[in-house]
Amino acid sequence: MRRLLKARKALQTASALFFFALSFASAGPVLEATPFPMHVYSLLDPASAAATMLAARAFIAAMAVSLLTLLSAAAFGRAFCGFICPLGALLDGWRAILAAIGRKPGNVLPPWAPRFKYLLLGALAILAIFEIQAYGWFAPASLLGRTAAFVVHPYADLMLRSIGAEPAVLARWGIMGQEHPVHAWGFVSLAAFLALLAAESARSRFWCRTVCPTGALLGLAGKFRLVRISFTDSCNSCGTCGRVCPTGAIDSGGKVRDSECTMCMTCLAMCPKSALVLSARGIGPAADDPSPLPERRALLVSVLMGLLTVPMFNLRGMGRERADRRRYARLLRPPGSLPEREFLQRCVRCGQCMRACPTNGLQPLLVEAGLESAFTPVLVPRAGYCEFGCSACGRACPTGAIRTISVPKEQGAGASAEEIERANGKYRFRIGTASVDRSRCIPWADGEPCSVCEEHCPTHDKAIKMIGVEGVPGAAAGIRAPRVDKSKCIGCGTCEYVCPLAGQAAIRVERLQRNSVSSRFGI
Amino acid sequence: MLSRRRFLKAAAAAACAGACMPAMHSCNLEPSDEEGAGERVKSYPPSLKRLHAKRDPKGVGDVVAAATGSKPGLTARVAVELLGGMGRFVGKGQSVLIKPNISWMTGRHSGATTNPDVVHELCLMAFEAGASAVTVLDRTCNSAQSSYERSGIKAAAEAAGASAPYVSDDDSGYVEVSFPGGRALKSWSFLRKALEADVYISAPVAKHHSLTGVTLALKNVMGIMGGNRGALHRIMDKALADAAEVVFPDLVVLDASRVLVDHGPTGGNPRDAVERGIVIAGVNPLQVDAYAVDSEGAGLFTTAPSPVTSWRDIGHIREAAERGMGTAEIGTLKILTRKI
Numbered sequence: 001m002r003r004l005l006k007a008r009k010a011l012q013t014a015s016a017l018f019f020f021a022l023s024f025a026s027a028g029p030v031l032e033a034t035p036f037p038m039h040v041y042s043l044l045d046p047a048s049a050a051a052t053m054l055a056a057r058a059f060i061a062a063m064a065v066s067l068l069t070l071l072s073a074a075a076f077g078r079a080f081c082g083f084i085c086p087l088g089a090l091l092d093g094w095r096a097i098l099a100a101i102g103r104k105p106g107n108v109l110p111p112w113a114p115r116f117k118y119l120l121l122g123a124l125a126i127l128a129i130f131e132i133q134a135y136g137w138f139a140p141a142s143l144l145g146r147t148a149a150f151v152v153h154p155y156a157d158l159m160l161r162s163i164g165a166e167p168a169v170l171a172r173w174g175i176m177g178q179e180h181p182v183h184a185w186g187f188v189s190l191a192a193f194l195a196l197l198a199a200e201s202a203r204s205r206f207w208c209r210t211v212c213p214t215g216a217l218l219g220l221a222g223k224f225r226l227v228r229i230s231f232t233d234s235c236n237s238c239g240t241c242g243r244v245c246p247t248g249a250i251d252s253g254g255k256v257r258d259s260e261c262t263m264c265m266t267c268l269a270m271c272p273k274s275a276l277v278l279s280a281r282g283i284g285p286a287a288d289d290p291s292p293l294p295e296r297r298a299l300l301v302s303v304l305m306g307l308l309t310v311p312m313f314n315l316r317g318m319g320r321e322r323a324d325r326r327r328y329a330r331l332l333r334p335p336g337s338l339p340e341r342e343f344l345q346r347c348v349r350c351g352q353c354m355r356a357c358p359t360n361g362l363q364p365l366l367v368e369a370g371l372e373s374a375f376t377p378v379l380v381p382r383a384g385y386c387e388f389g390c391s392a393c394g395r396a397c398p399t400g401a402i403r404t405i406s407v408p409k410e411q412g413a414g415a416s417a418e419e420i421e422r423a424n425g426k427y428r429f430r431i432g433t434a435s436v437d438r439s440r441c442i443p444w445a446d447g448e449p450c451s452v453c454e455e456h457c458p459t460h461d462k463a464i465k466m467i468g469v470e471g472v473p474g475a476a477a478g479i480r481a482p483r484v485d486k487s488k489c490i491g492c493g494t495c496e497y498v499c500p501l502a503g504q505a506a507i508r509v510e511r512l513q514r515n516s517v518s519s520r521f522g523i
Numbered sequence: 524m525l526s527r528r529r530f531l532k533a534a535a536a537a538a539c540a541g542a543c544m545p546a547m548h549s550c551n552l553e554p555s556d557e558e559g560a561g562e563r564v565k566s567y568p569p570s571l572k573r574l575h576a577k578r579d580p581k582g583v584g585d586v587v588a589a590a591t592g593s594k595p596g597l598t599a600r601v602a603v604e605l606l607g608g609m610g611r612f613v614g615k616g617q618s619v620l621i622k623p624n625i626s627w628m629t630g631r632h633s634g635a636t637t638n639p640d641v642v643h644e645l646c647l648m649a650f651e652a653g654a655s656a657v658t659v660l661d662r663t664c665n666s667a668q669s670s671y672e673r674s675g676i677k678a679a680a681e682a683a684g685a686s687a688p689y690v691s692d693d694d695s696g697y698v699e700v701s702f703p704g705g706r707a708l709k710s711w712s713f714l715r716k717a718l719e720a721d722v723y724i725s726a727p728v729a730k731h732h733s734l735t736g737v738t739l740a741l742k743n744v745m746g747i748m749g750g751n752r753g754a755l756h757r758i759m760d761k762a763l764a765d766a767a768e769v770v771f772p773d774l775v776v777l778d779a780s781r782v783l784v785d786h787g788p789t790g791g792n793p794r795d796a797v798e799r800g801i802v803i804a805g806v807n808p809l810q811v812d813a814y815a816v817d818s819e820g821a822g823l824f825t826t827a828p829s830p831v832t833s834w835r836d837i838g839h840i841r842e843a844a845e846r847g848m849g850t851a852e853i854g855t856l857k858i859l860t861r862k863i
């Protein structure tokens with residue numbers, strides 16, 4: 001039995017290591033495609049898949065992989081939580097560290113606690129029915145993905161630099177490759193992660209038993225599982241199993257709650273009488289199943305909870321025109337993003353795009369554009385621009401909220417302007433449009449030479465044109481100033497990034513109205 | 524209660540973390556304020572060899588060599604041989620820094636970056652002359668990874684056995700250099716790695732530039748300058764001359780094999796670049812630049828959309844000539860040419 005426990009721990013550890021190894025994989029501008037399955041854990045979550053597809057009213061083929069997890073739950077209950085889930089593995093690892101310094105968190109929770117996750121699952125489902133994607137904040141892969149992107153990655157970068165290594169060099173092999181990652185609101189992820197660890201220090205698997213909505217769904221599916229843990233007659237009711245069970249799934253009376261059991265095998269290994277066995281339903285001795293499923297009243301609370309929060313999110317009632325106008329003008333979505341509403345429905349807030357962005361220009365939002373946008377990516381050109389030859393964010397996105405756009409590695413000799421524009425998806429999916437603030441711009445306001453924005457403009461025919469300025473007081477002859485040709489601007493923010501003014505740039509990109517798809521090529 | 528042992532363990536852990544802090548502190552994420560960074564270094568340590576270098580130490584004189592051919596690498600080799608060969612500039616066991624233009628990610632056909640074959644050939648020649656190490660670098664405008672890769676220069680340098688490290692913005696990699704005769708700038712920060720080289724070879728590409736008209740050898744120095752380079756644009760001509768008076772190359776190899784004549788410095792449409800097949804070498808960036816643009820010289824931009832016919836048309840070349848960095852009159856230069 002100890003062998004089974006060891007095998008499970010080995011698999012769990014390998015899975016967690018794989019997750020963190022993947023979190024260093026990147027698909028930077030240098031690579032055509034990432035050699036690693038960066039976002040596989042986001043795709044394995046059946047509850048996230050269901051909520052996302054429901055909210056988006058679309059079938060997302062890649063997420064169909066999560067059916068495997070659901071099938072595993074039908075067979076083995078929450079075994080996913082004990083064998084595969086990297087967050088579960090991390091929490092188990094944390095308890096192992098605590099044990100090494102002589103601390104042992106208990107496993108007793110008040111009876112309402114395990115029910116809360118079902119209420120949360122229900123509330124998130126209600127929100128999804130109203131086309132609101134809130135699942136991503138709680139999906140374990142997203143939670144841990146954000147921690148990797150906003151906490152682990154910047155820290156790893158710092159450590160590498162402190163020993164004189166240049167992390168960007170690793171981009172050639174599809175590893176890291178972000179230049180100085182620093183994320184606004186990253187500390188919120190750090191705080192959330194520390195809170196998880198703190199909770200784990202008080203009660204084992206607190207998150208998994210109390211909050212995790214994915215765990216709740218797997219628990220529901222696990223109620224009818226084929227393989228379960230049951231007691232044989234040799235049990236002398238010593239209570240060891242109930243004390244050692246990390247999820248508190250064994251009652252003192254020798255009953256296993258199938259919806260809580262993660263098949264971690266600790267009880268099997270620790271039972272002094274070897275009285276616990278894995279058995280197929282119907283073969284071994286049956287155990288009672290006092291499953292803490294919500295009663296009718298609790299279900300009602302869950303639905304109410306969901307309904308209550310709906311108006312906190314949604315701008316739909318006011319119609320698209322008004323919603324667009326109200327929307328934060330600086331809400332610059334990554335290139336290839338779906339139109340805003342669909343984008344919000346599909347984005348699972350996993351942080352992969354923001355980690356993949358080589359310039360660190362993609363930053364997480366928190367409250368700037370409303371609760372609905374929390375932890376979605378936005379391009380902050382002053383932090384980093386959208387590099388012309390790069391489509392890393394789209395390739396990192398698990399759900400297609402950001403589509404992968406084609407950007408040729410190099411322009412072929414002799415290509416016409418039309419061909420160049422057609423071949424580069426950046427022209428089709430415009431992020432926004434730049435405009436010059438003539439009251440701040442150096443040539444316009446001071447009559448002194450400057451053309452940094454025009455020089456850096458990556459569009460091949462320069463969306464920024466330098467024009468003569470007449471009538472600017474004190475301007476020397478021949479001073480030219482920038483003007484944006486809106487038909488050529490792709491909104492990449494390079495101009496805003498390089499503007500030499502301190503603080504706010506004198507050329508700024510703002511969101512296109514309606515959506516990010518240009519009608520130029522009939523799309 | 525906290526037992527003594529646990530207290531000690533915790534204290535040891537905290538001490539270890541504390542010990543790591545200085546190392547982490549050295550990689551500042553924020554640029555230090557200008558006063559701190561601008562601390563004037565009066566006498567430079569001997570390791571900063573470029574700041575102790577003399578102009579034209581091998582006595583080449585006012586010579587500009589121009590080779591023409593269809594293979595840029597070979598053309599570059601011939602141009603350097605016209606000056607006396609790489610052995611004249613690189614001694615046995617010396618470290619060599621090659622500074623091409625790697626600024627942009629627009630790819631080798633755009634003409635916005637130095638031809639990788641030229642870089643490759645220069646690396647080979649430096650090793651042939653006995654160089655102990657050859658480093659190829661540039662502080663790029665687009666991200667280092669895409670610029671180094673897409674220009675083909677990283678691969679070309681590494682194929683020749685040279686290293687091509689990315690240049691970081693990290694302040695610790697830069698040294699503040701003062702310009703005693705500066706007319707626009709009193710000082711500016713320069714890349715430490717570049718200043719430490721025994722031999723400094725400037726290998727720019729000739730192309731159009733929307734602000735300065737053209738960008739050639741004099742402007743190539745910007746690639747080893749730190750700080751907010753955009754801020755230099757207000758005073759570009761004087762700033763470039765200020766820098767050229769203090770930091771100068773031992774050898775200039777100007778790649779004009781394919782010249783971007785419009786929409787520079789980024790390019791992006793290969794039709795904006797014109798095949799010229801020329802590589803110009805010299806020891807004085809001012810003279811190389813003057814020869815490159817003047818219609819009495821190579822006249823690289825005489826037929827460009829904004830034509831340049833005289834070196835006097837270009838502000839920063841004119842400014843450098845006024846500073847007494849040597850003669851820029853084409854008639855007074857010794858011109859060596861060869862067609863391959």
